[in-house]
Amino acid sequence: MNDLKKKSMIFIVLIGVVSLFSDMTYEGARSISGQYLEILGANAALVGFIGGLGELLGYAIRFFSGKLADKTKKYWSLTIFGYLVNLLSVPLIALFPNWQWAILPMILERIGKGIRVPTRDAMISFATKSVGRGWGFGIHGFLDQLGAVSGPIFVAIVLFILGENNFRYAFFLLIIPASCAIGVLFFSRFLYPVPSKLEVQLIELDSKGLPKLFWIYSLCVLGFAVGFLDFVLIAFHLEKTKLIAQPMIPILYAFAMGVDGASALVFGKLFDKNGFIALLFAIIISIFANPLIFLSSSIYLIIVGMTCWGIGLGALESIIRAAVANIVPINKRGSAFGIFNTLLGIFWFVGSFACGILYGIAPIYLVIFSVSAQIFSVGCFLYFRNSLRV
Numbered sequence: 001m002n003d004l005k006k007k008s009m010i011f012i013v014l015i016g017v018v019s020l021f022s023d024m025t026y027e028g029a030r031s032i033s034g035q036y037l038e039i040l041g042a043n044a045a046l047v048g049f050i051g052g053l054g055e056l057l058g059y060a061i062r063f064f065s066g067k068l069a070d071k072t073k074k075y076w077s078l079t080i081f082g083y084l085v086n087l088l089s090v091p092l093i094a095l096f097p098n099w100q101w102a103i104l105p106m107i108l109e110r111i112g113k114g115i116r117v118p119t120r121d122a123m124i125s126f127a128t129k130s131v132g133r134g135w136g137f138g139i140h141g142f143l144d145q146l147g148a149v150s151g152p153i154f155v156a157i158v159l160f161i162l163g164e165n166n167f168r169y170a171f172f173l174l175i176i177p178a179s180c181a182i183g184v185l186f187f188s189r190f191l192y193p194v195p196s197k198l199e200v201q202l203i204e205l206d207s208k209g210l211p212k213l214f215w216i217y218s219l220c221v222l223g224f225a226v227g228f229l230d231f232v233l234i235a236f237h238l239e240k241t242k243l244i245a246q247p248m249i250p251i252l253y254a255f256a257m258g259v260d261g262a263s264a265l266v267f268g269k270l271f272d273k274n275g276f277i278a279l280l281f282a283i284i285i286s287i288f289a290n291p292l293i294f295l296s297s298s299i300y301l302i303i304v305g306m307t308c309w310g311i312g313l314g315a316l317e318s319i320i321r322a323a324v325a326n327i328v329p330i331n332k333r334g335s336a337f338g339i340f341n342t343l344l345g346i347f348w349f350v351g352s353f354a355c356g357i358l359y360g361i362a363p364i365y366l367v368i369f370s371v372s373a374q375i376f377s378v379g380c381f382l383y384f385r386n387s388l389r390v
Contacts, residue, residue, distance in 0.1 A: 008127035008198045012136050014188040015124055016143030021181035022087060023144050025174045026109055027257065028151025029090045031250040032159075033106060034235030036167045040099040044236060048356015050103050051232035055352065058110030059345015066118035066338020070331065073196075075119045076189050082116025083185055085109075087178035094172035114345075118337035125325035125333055126199040133322040134278075138268020141318040145261025151177070152250035152257065159247045199330060210336055214327050216384050217276075218343055221320060223377030224283050225344045226351035227290070227370035228312055231256075233356060234293055237363070243297060252306055259310030264318035271319045276388045279319045280381045283374060286312025290370045294363040 037047050065082070069075050089109035096102040128136030151174070158170040192198075231253055238244050244252060263282070270278035285308050292305025321337070328336035351373060358365035381388065 002130075004198065005130045007192075008130045008136075009139075011127045011188070011192050011195060011198060012124060012131070012139055013143070014184065014191070015120065016140045018083070018181050018185045018188065019140060019144040020147035020150070021177045021184065022083065023147030023257075024151035024154065024177040025087050025090050025147075025181065026113070026151070027148040027253075028155045028174050028177075028250075029093060029106075029109070029171055030231060031152035031235070031253040032155055032167050032170060033093075034232040035239045035246065035249060036093075036102065037099050037232075038236055038239045039167070040097075040102065042099045044233070044240075044360045045353075045356045046099075047236045048233050048352050048354075048359065050106065051230040051352050051356075053349060053353075054107045054110035055230065056345050056349035057107060058112075058114035059341045059343075059348065061111055061114040061342075062118045062338040062345070063342035064338065065115045066122070066334040066336070066341075069119045069122060069334035069338075075123050075195065075334070076193070078119040079116045079123070080185060080189065082112050082114070082119070083182065085112030085115060087112070087181055088175075090178060091172050091175040094168040097168070114341070117341060118334050121321055121325075121337045122334040123195040125321075126195050126197075126330070128322070128325060129199040132268075132272045133325050134268035134271030134319060136268075137318045137322040137325075138265045138271075141264030141268065141314065142261045145257045145264060145314070147177070148257035148260065149254045152254035156247050156250040156254070159250070196330070210332060210339070211327055213387060214324070214336060214340070216387050217323060217327060218340055220377060220380040220384060220388070222343060222347045223373045223375075223380060224286070224312075224316075225347040226354075227373030227377070228286065228316070228348070228351070229290060229309075229355055229370065230348075230352055233352065233359065234306075234309075237294060237359070238302075241297075243302065244299065252303070255303070256306040256310035256313070259307050260314040263311045263314030267315055268318045268322065271322055276323065276381065276385075279315055279323065280378065282311055282315035282319065283377055283381070286315070287371055287374045287378075291367050294359075294367055 034047055065078050069078055086109055089105040092105040093102055124140055155170045158173060162169055235249055238249050267278050267282055289305050289309035292301050296302055324336055324340055355366045358369055
C-alpha cells in the first residue's frame with residue numbers, strides 16, 4: 001500500500017469512527033422518536049409530517065453548505081459546526097415532555113446533519129480516489145452503521161434497566177457517544193487539515209454547471225427517495241399495532257442498521273466492479289420492504305421487510321454517494337453533493353408526508369404509493385441504462 005493510499009485509508013477510518021459515534025447518538029434517538037411522539041399524543045399524519053419536514057430542512061440546507069464549501073474551501077469549519085448542532089440537539093429532547101416542544105430539537109438535529117453532510121462527503125470523496133469510490137464510501141458506511149446498530153441497542157438497554165416509557169433519560173444519556181464523536185472529529189482535523197491533498201488532481205476543464213449525467217442520475221434516484229420511508233413512521237406503526245414489544249422496536253432498528261452496514265460494504269465493492277447495476281439491484285430488493293412491514297402481522301415477515309429496508313438504506317449510504325463522486329469533478333463536488341441531497345430531501349419529504357396521510361386512511365394505500373414510486377425509479381434506471389452504463 002503506497003503512502004497516499006495509506007493516508008487516505010486512515011482518514012476514511014477516522015471519519016468513519018466520527019460517524020460511528022454520531023450515528024450512535026442520533027440514530028439511537030431516532031429509534032425511539034416515533035414511539036415517544038405517539039406516547040405524547042401525536043397522530044400518524046403529524047409524525048409523517050415531522051419526519052419529512054426534518055429531512056426536508058436537513059437536505060435543503062445542504063444546497064447552501066455545499067455551495068459555501070466549494071466557494072470558501074472551509075470544509076472543516078462547516079463540518080465541525082454541523083456536527084456540533086447535530087449531536088448536541090439530541091440530549092435537549094430530554095428537556096421537553098410534550099410533542100409541541102420535543103419536535104424542535106428533533107428538527108434541529110436534522111438541520112445540523114444537513115450542514116455537515118456535503119462537506120464531509122466531499123472530504124471523503126478526496127480520499128476514496130486512491131482506494132476505490134465504492135469501497136471507500138462502503139467502509140465509511142459500514143462504520144457509520146456500526147454506530148447506527150449500537151445506538152438503538154444502547155437505548156434499548158436503558159429502557160430495559162429503567163423501565164418502559166423512560167425515553168427522556170435515554171435521550172439525555174446519548175450525550176456520551178456525542179462527546180466521543182466530537183473528540184475524534186477534532187483529532188481528525190488536527191491530523192488532516194487539508195483533506196483535498198489526498199486526491200491526485202488531474203487537469204480538468206472548468207465547465208459551466210454540473211454534468212448532464214448528474215441530472216439524469218438524480219432523476220433515477222428521486223423515485224426511490226419518495227418511496228423509501230423514514231423509520232419514524234415504521235416505529236409509529238409497530239407501536240400502534242403492538243406487534244412487537246416496546247423495548248424490542250429499537251432492537252429491530254439496530255438489526256436493520258446492521259444489514260445496512262454489511263450491504264454498504266458488499267454493494268460498495270459491487271459498484272466499483274459493476275457500476276450502477278449494483279444500485280439498481282439494491283432498489284429492487286428495497287421494494288419489498290413496505291409491503292412486508294405494513295401489511296403483515298407476522299414478526300418473521302416484518303424482520304424480512306426490515307432486512308430489505310436495511311439493504312435499501314445501505315445503498316443510500318454508500319453507492320449513491322460514490323456515484324456522485326464519480327460523475328462530478330473535484331472543484332464542483334461540494335455543490336453537487338449539496339444539490340443532490342437537497343433534491344433527495346424534497347422528494348423524501350413529499351413521500352413521507354404523503355405516506356403519513358395515506359397510512360391514516362389505510363396502510364394498503366401507503367404501500368401502493370411507495371411501491372409505485374420505487375418501481376418508477378427502477379424504470380428510469382432501465383430507460384437511461386446506456387447513459388449510466390448499467
